[in-house]
Amino acid sequence: MEARERAKIFQSISLVFVVVFSGVVVPVLSIDDKCAACNAVAGEIELGLLREKPRNHLDMRHRLDSRGQREGKIIDYKVSELRVVELLDGLCEKMQDYTLTKVDSDKTEWIRVKDWNSLKTDKPKARAYSKDLSSYCGRLLEDTEDELAEQIKLGSVQPGDVSKILCQDLSKHCHNTSDSTFKDDDREL
Numbered sequence: 001m002e003a004r005e006r007a008k009i010f011q012s013i014s015l016v017f018v019v020v021f022s023g024v025v026v027p028v029l030s031i032d033d034k035c036a037a038c039n040a041v042a043g044e045i046e047l048g049l050l051r052e053k054p055r056n057h058l059d060m061r062h063r064l065d066s067r068g069q070r071e072g073k074i075i076d077y078k079v080s081e082l083r084v085v086e087l088l089d090g091l092c093e094k095m096q097d098y099t100l101t102k103v104d105s106d107k108t109e110w111i112r113v114k115d116w117n118s119l120k121t122d123k124p125k126a127r128a129y130s131k132d133l134s135s136y137c138g139r140l141l142e143d144t145e146d147e148l149a150e151q152i153k154l155g156s157v158q159p160g161d162v163s164k165i166l167c168q169d170l171s172k173h174c175h176n177t178s179d180s181t182f183k184d185d186d187r188e189l
Contacts, residue, residue, distance in 0.1 A: 031136045033108070035174035038167035040110035041137050044094055046162045048087045055083075084149045092137035099126040100133075144170040 031037045055077040063071045077083055101121065103109050110133065113119055119126055141148075147170050151157045157165055167174040 031132055034136070034171075035167060036108070036110055037133055037136045038140060038171055038173040039163050040098055040133060041091070041095060041140055042163040042166045044091060044098075045087060045157075045166070046159050048091070049157070049159045049162070052083075052087075078155060079153045081149070081153070084152050087152065088141065088145070088149075092134050092141065095134045095137045096130045098130055098133050100129040140166075140171060140173075 065071050097112050098110050099113050099119075099121075100108050101111050113126070113130075116123065116126075144166065148157070148166060151165055151170075163174070168176070
């Protein structure tokens with residue numbers, strides 16, 4: 001009887017491992033061209049950089065000293081954590097507005113969809129692509145967020161450089177800029 005119970009326990013544990021690992025492996029493999037996906041994410045970050053309005057320094061002098069003088073720091077917005085949060089917050093949700101489209105017989109491209117109802121391709125498949133890209137974005141940021149935040153605070157991340165920094169230097173998903181299949185001309189459907 002003990003051998004039979006052990007066999008059932010072993011089968012249960014094996015089944016749990018199969019279920020858990022199949023759930024982990026499938027999403028990771030859902031993006032075939034990580035370079036193109038990374039460039040799409042970088043393109044959205046660049047749009048955020050271009051849309052930034054000039055901001056005042058952050059006044060962190062909220063305390064008074066014994067003489068009634070304000071104590072604390074004044075932080076330049078460009079090097080602040082607040083800027084990083086505002087740039088990256090909601091980024092992956094925005095990636096759900098993108099889908100993969102076929103440019104020619106062997107080339108695909110990530111494009112932003114303005115109106116999902118006017119989309120002429122298979123809508124469920126297009127929605128699945130957008131969710132895949134959003135999930136990929138989450139994993140990409142999880143892996144590179146600290147380094148990317150530091151680069152943003154140092155002022156290294158400028159419009160036009162995001163793809164190189166994020167996709168080549170940090171994530172290593174692209175080898176050079178010619179790998180890019182996301183166009184900076186902001187293609188939309």
